[in-house]
Amino acid sequence: MSLLARRNLFHDKVRFAVTLTGIVFALVLIIVQFGLFLGFTTTTSNNIDHSKADIWVVFHGVGYFDTGKSFSERKYYQVLATPGVGQAEKYMQAFAFWKRPDGRVENIQIIGFHPGSGLGEPWNLVKASVWDVMEEDGVLVDEVYKKKLGVEKVGDRVEIGDHRARVAGFTQGIRSFTTSPFVYAKFKNSLDYTRRDSNEASTAYVLVKAATGVDPRLLRDRLRQRLTDVDVYTTAEFSAKTRFYWMFTTGAGMAVLTAALMGLIVGVAVVAQTIYAATMDHIREYGTLKAMGAKNSYLYRVLIEQAVLSGVLGYAVALIVAHFIVKASEKGGAVILMPWSMTLGMLVLAVVMCIGAAMVSIHKVTKIDPAMVFRG
Amino acid sequence: MKRVRGEGEPTVIRAKNLTKIYGEGATELRALVGVDLEVRAGELTLLMGPSGSGKTTLLSILGCILRATDGRLELLGEEVSSLAESELPRLRRDAIGFVFQGFNLFPTLTAAENVVLALDVRGIRGAGARKKAESLLVDVGMGEKLRSFPADLSGGQKQRVAIARALVGDPPILLADEPTAALDSTSGKTVIELLQRLARMHGSAVVMVTHDPRVLSFGDRIINLEDGRIAGEENPTAMGIPEFAAVEAVASTHSQVSS
Numbered sequence: 001m002s003l004l005a006r007r008n009l010f011h012d013k014v015r016f017a018v019t020l021t022g023i024v025f026a027l028v029l030i031i032v033q034f035g036l037f038l039g040f041t042t043t044t045s046n047n048i049d050h051s052k053a054d055i056w057v058v059f060h061g062v063g064y065f066d067t068g069k070s071f072s073e074r075k076y077y078q079v080l081a082t083p084g085v086g087q088a089e090k091y092m093q094a095f096a097f098w099k100r101p102d103g104r105v106e107n108i109q110i111i112g113f114h115p116g117s118g119l120g121e122p123w124n125l126v127k128a129s130v131w132d133v134m135e136e137d138g139v140l141v142d143e144v145y146k147k148k149l150g151v152e153k154v155g156d157r158v159e160i161g162d163h164r165a166r167v168a169g170f171t172q173g174i175r176s177f178t179t180s181p182f183v184y185a186k187f188k189n190s191l192d193y194t195r196r197d198s199n200e201a202s203t204a205y206v207l208v209k210a211a212t213g214v215d216p217r218l219l220r221d222r223l224r225q226r227l228t229d230v231d232v233y234t235t236a237e238f239s240a241k242t243r244f245y246w247m248f249t250t251g252a253g254m255a256v257l258t259a260a261l262m263g264l265i266v267g268v269a270v271v272a273q274t275i276y277a278a279t280m281d282h283i284r285e286y287g288t289l290k291a292m293g294a295k296n297s298y299l300y301r302v303l304i305e306q307a308v309l310s311g312v313l314g315y316a317v318a319l320i321v322a323h324f325i326v327k328a329s330e331k332g333g334a335v336i337l338m339p340w341s342m343t344l345g346m347l348v349l350a351v352v353m354c355i356g357a358a359m360v361s362i363h364k365v366t367k368i369d370p371a372m373v374f375r376g
Numbered sequence: 377m378k379r380v381r382g383e384g385e386p387t388v389i390r391a392k393n394l395t396k397i398y399g400e401g402a403t404e405l406r407a408l409v410g411v412d413l414e415v416r417a418g419e420l421t422l423l424m425g426p427s428g429s430g431k432t433t434l435l436s437i438l439g440c441i442l443r444a445t446d447g448r449l450e451l452l453g454e455e456v457s458s459l460a461e462s463e464l465p466r467l468r469r470d471a472i473g474f475v476f477q478g479f480n481l482f483p484t485l486t487a488a489e490n491v492v493l494a495l496d497v498r499g500i501r502g503a504g505a506r507k508k509a510e511s512l513l514v515d516v517g518m519g520e521k522l523r524s525f526p527a528d529l530s531g532g533q534k535q536r537v538a539i540a541r542a543l544v545g546d547p548p549i550l551l552a553d554e555p556t557a558a559l560d561s562t563s564g565k566t567v568i569e570l571l572q573r574l575a576r577m578h579g580s581a582v583v584m585v586t587h588d589p590r591v592l593s594f595g596d597r598i599i600n601l602e603d604g605r606i607a608g609e610e611n612p613t614a615m616g617i618p619e620f621a622a623v624e625a626v627a628s629t630h631s632q633v634s635s
Contacts, residue, residue: 003496004482009482286553288480291441293469294497364603370441373476376554 005305015278022274023314024321026267027225027350031322032259035336037247040256042337044177044246045239046112047093051120054216054237055209060229064245065238066109066178068093068204070196075230079206082226084219086211090121090187090203095180099159100150102248107180108149108270110160112190119207122184126194128154128169128303138168144331145181148169158184162192175335177246202237271314272357275307279361283368288368299365311354317346388548389415389438394447395605396433408432408444408604411489417548420572420582431585434601438583439472439551440464445632446600452548460581463621465595469498473580475552475571479534481526487513487537488522494541511542532563536570543574550575555609556591568594 010016042049048056048065057079059069072088079088092112099105111122115130122130122140132138141149141159151158156167161184162203176182185193196202208223210216216234223232233241247253286299322338329336396408408430415421415490423431436442440456441464449456451471474480481490491509495501498567510522516536526534534626535555542550552571556564568591575582584591592598598610 004485006491007482007484007489241409282484284480285482288476288482289497290465291439291468291474292494293465293467293472293499295465371436371479372476374436374441 002302002305005302005309006301008278009306009309011358015281018210019213019274019310020317021352022270023310024318025356026263026270026316026353027314028321028325029263029317030260030267030349031338031342031346033256033263033334034087034340034342035322035326035329036334037256037260038337038339038342039335040177041243041247042255043175043335045242046174047120047182048235048239048242051091051207051235052209053119053235054210055208055223056205056222056235057208057223057227057240058231058233059204060231062231064242065093066242068322070094070202071230072206073202075227076203076206078108079208079223081082082219082223084214084222085208086214087117087119087273088116089206089207089211091120091207092187092194092196094191094196096161096183096193098149098183101156101158102150104150106149107135108160108183109176109178109180110193111182111184111191112187112194114187115183119209122171122174122182123171123173123200125219126170127171132168133184133189135161135168136164137165137189138185139165139189140169140171141167141303142171142174142181144175144192145174148181151184155225161195163192165189165193165208169293173330173335177252211240215301224250225228236289264349268353268357271310271354272360275303275310275354275357276364278306279303279364284372286365287368287370290368291373296366298363303362303365304355306349307354307358311350312347312356318350319343319346381536383394385419385579387414387421388417388452389413389583390450391438392448394434394437394444394449396437397445398431406604408437411447411601411604411606413599413606415549415581415583417581417594418576418579420584421574422592422595422598423583423585423601424587424598425607426576429601429605431601433604435551435553435585436585436593438549439474460627469545471547471549473545473547473550475535475538475542475550475555477554477557479526479531479538479558481534481541483526486523486525487518487529487533487569490526490537491541491544492545500545509544512544513537516540517566526557530563531559532566533566535559535563539567539570542579546578548580550580550582552582554585554587556586556588561590564588564590569618 013101045065057075059071062069076088076090079085092110094110096108096110097105098108115121115134125140126143128140133140141151146152151167154167154169158165174182210219220232220234247257287298326338391411391413394408394411398405398407411434423434425431433442437444444457451467454467456467482493485493488506488509491513492505495505495509513519513522516539517531518536518540521529521533529537555571556567559567571582572594592612595612599611600607
């Protein structure tokens with residue numbers, strides 16, 4: 001590490017603090033925006049990704065999870081009769097009305113599952129188990145939506161679609177991408193809550209587990225050949241389809257992605273400006289170095305080392321700040337995710353961003369006329 | 377007969393018909409016109425002349441910082457005019473040391489680090505570089521200030537560090553741009569004596585631009601420039617120029633009478 005690079009960076013503590021603040025601000029902005037994007041993307045397909053199913057059978061034309069249109073129970077039996085199917089469970093998703101204890105009505109998404117089946121069950125349960133919904137009218141809701149749904153504790157009574165329901169437990173961090181929170185109920189009750197009680201509209205999805213040793217993709221193809229009026233996807237396919245719908249065919253995802261890209265652009269601009277200002281402060285010294293015969297590569301090294309050092313230090317501070325923001329987001333409506341892959345990616349991004357930003361300064365330094373050293 | 381310093385020494389700078397023209401057409405300015413100059417190793421040459429006479433332009437061309445519009449320049453026997461632009465930094469690094477009027481020290485580095493930096497630029501690093509830099513700083517009387525930053529040094533001390541920095545690479549040519557202009561009389565005398573002593577010790581040819589009459593007695597040659605041409609060359613010994621202190625006294629009296 002060049003002594004000059006280190007000293008130029010650290011000698012003026014105030015300037016260094018300003019530079020670091022700029023970089024930290026930019027990085028936190030990028031981390032939060034990308035974290036939000038990642039959070040939203042993951043949220044849209046959470047129920048699919050946690051289903052533990054290999055294959056999803058959906059009504060023909062359903063493009064994403066939140067529009068689970070019901071179909072005949074016969075399809076379920078056809079699935080069960082297909083060779084290679086290890087397990088199949090009916091699964092409900094439908095919108096319904098939730099009447100709070102204070103009388104206000106909220107829109108919710110009912111998720112009907114079979115407790116103990118291991119397929120499509122809720123996760124992250126807090127002081128509860130999936131069996132709690134087996135109680136007469138028990139439902140599970142997420143802690144994030146306590147206020148919205150007007151409930152505080154296990155045992156609180158509400159109405160769903162004119163049927164009585166009772167909060168049997170809470171989940172943690174299962175958010176809905178729409179404004180309608182997920183409410184988990186046993187499958188039979190979910191039909192009542194959503195007024196689906198005929199055999200012709202008995203289930204929104206069939207979740208399938210392939211028998212041991214059966215390739216899910218081959219089973220998918222086999223199901224596609226045997227079943228009509230439904231679509232068959234592997235879990236990964238349906239998850240991607242749902243994420244793609246929300247992120248790219250509605251304005252929501254594009255808005256978040258655009259914000260993330262804007263964060264990146266603003267970040268580069270902020271870092272470029274701070275590094276450029278620091279370079280201009282030392283421009284006469286770079287002129288002196290050139291007069292002394294320093295090669296351009298020597299000057300580049302000084303500037304790039306400053307940029308890399310700024311990037312790494314800025315990244316370290318930004319990571320701490322972002323960690324607190326991510327923690328705070330866990331209690332809010334919008335989740336910000338910061339997986340390890342993104343954390344490492346941000347380090348690379350921080351360094352590349354700072355080097356990229358230093359290019360403006362490098363160009364400036366390259367153009368310095370060393371004759372400036374003889375001018376006043 | 378007294379031997380003139382530099383006589384018999386190899387010629388390190390040989391300039392022939394150097395011409396420098398800035399701009400063109402109506403804005404054309406002839407900063408140097410047909411300058412011929414030879415400087416030998418160990419010789420202290422003073423460049424004098426009024427403002428705008430071309431002193432700094434000539435110094436910049438000799439330092440390979442500016443290119444002449446016309447003419448031929450040889451440094452240490454190497455033809456500079458025909459070298460590619462990318463070759464000039466190597467020549468500056470290997471052959472030339474600079475001392476500037478404004479010191480041009482690096483404010484974020486200590487005195488010792490400023491000198492080490494000149495070696496770092498030449499690719500010389502490590503404990504040896506540090507030792508050499510500190511030894512030279514001791515030579516210039518800055519042994520007590522190795523770890524001081526430029527902001528904590530007086531003008532004279534800064535210039536001494538700058539001289540150590542210029543000489544640390546053992547350059548055969550030392551170019552100084554009014555090194556005493558920003559200094560009081562005591563510091564000015566110390567600096568010029570130091571420059572003369574160290575340059576001779578290192579065998580460097582020194583070319584110094586100056587307006588300062590106090591330093592004339594230290595020069596081996598005085599070259600007067602006017603309107604970009606060499607108007608004359610003088611030998612301070614032959615001219616009978618008084619010593620630094622005498623000039624200082626006259627200047628001081630003149631100043632008191634004026635006020």
